[in-house]
Amino acid sequence: MTQQREKFTYLCDRMNIQLTEKKEQIFRSTLDLIHHFGFHGSPMSKIAKDADVAVGSIYHYFPSKDDLIIELYWYCKEIINNYVFKAEENNLAYDQRFRIIWKNIVRFYQDHVYIFSFMEQFYGSPFYEEVRSSVFKEKSERNKIFHFLETGIEQKQLKDLHVRLILAAYLGPAISLVRSALYEKIRLEEDQLDTLVEIIWNGVKK
Template sequence: MDKREQIIMAAMKLLVERGIQATPMSAIAKAAGTGMGTIYNYFATKEDLINAIYLHIKTSEINQTLKNIPADASVKSKFLGYYTSFVTFYLKFPESFTFIDQMQNSPVIKEETKIIGKNALLPVYELIIKGQQDGIIKKYEIESMLNFLGGTITTFVRWRLGNNNIDAENQLEQQLKMVWDAVKD
C-alpha cells in the first residue's frame, strides 16, 4: 500500500467512526503514520480527500465486480453476478459501505466526483440496456432502475451487517430472487 492509499484508508476509518467535523487532518495524519505536509502533497483540502476516498471505493467495488463476471455469461447471470458482487464487496469492507452510505448524498461529494463514480458503473448500465433491448429486463428509465437496485443493496447490506445470526446464504439467495423478479420482463 502506497502512502496515498495509507492516507485514504486511515481517513476513511476515522471519518466513519467520528464524522467529518470531528476528524481533523492532524488526526488523519497521525492515523496514517505520516505528517501533515505529506497529506497536503496529495490532497489540498479535507474535501479533496473525502472525494478521493469516494472514488477509491467506487473504483474498488467495480474492479472486484468486473473480475468476477465471465464476459460470455447470460444477461441474467451477469445481472445476478453484479448484484452479488456489490453485496459481497460491502460485506467484506463494511467501512467502505458505511462511508458511501453516509456520503452518497452529501454536498461534500462534488458533482464531478459523482460523475466519475457513475462512469465506473458503465458496464452495469450497458448490461441493463442490453437486457432491455433483448426483452429480458423491464424497460424502466435507467436512473430509476439503478436507484431501485442501489436501494435494495444498501438496505440488504445494512440489515446483514446488523444481523450476524441469520442464514446468510439463504438470505442472499432470496434477495437475488426478489430483485430479479422485480426487474425481469
C-alpha cells in the same frame, strides 16, 4: 482497526491497484476515521496523525480535504467494480450475470465494512454533489452497474423504464440488506441472497 486495514491492503494488492505507500496510509486512515467519527469528525490534522504523515505533507498529496474525499470515492469505486465485475463471468447469460453481480455487491460490502460506511456517508453528503454529473457521464468506465443495467434495457432483458428506477430497484435492497445484517451482526446465507435477487429479477425483467 488493524483487521480492516489489513483487508484493505490485501484488496489493493489483489486488484493490482497501485498506490504510493503514503497515499495508501492516508486512504486507510481516512476510511477508519470516517467510519468511526464521520466526515466532520475527521479533519486533515487527525487523518495525518493517524496515517503517521506530517500535517504539511498530507497537502502535498491532496490540496484539500474535499480533494482527498473525492479521490478516495473514485478509488473505492474502482475497487468495488473490480470485485463485482469479474472477467470470467462476462460471457454468461444476462440473467445469470444480473444475479451474480448483485450477490457480489452484497458480499463485498459485508466483507468491507469501512468502505461500505464511507460510501453510505458519501452519497448523503455535499461531496456527492461535486461528482454527480461525472457519475452518470462516465457510465462504462466508473459506473459499471449503471451501464450494465442500461445495457439490459437496450437488449430488452429488462423493462423499458428509466435506468435510475431499475438502479434503485437493484441496489436499494442490497444496501438495505447489508445495513441490517451489519446492525444485527449476522452473516447472510446464500439461500437468502438467492431468494431476494430472484424477487428483484422478477420485478424488473422484460
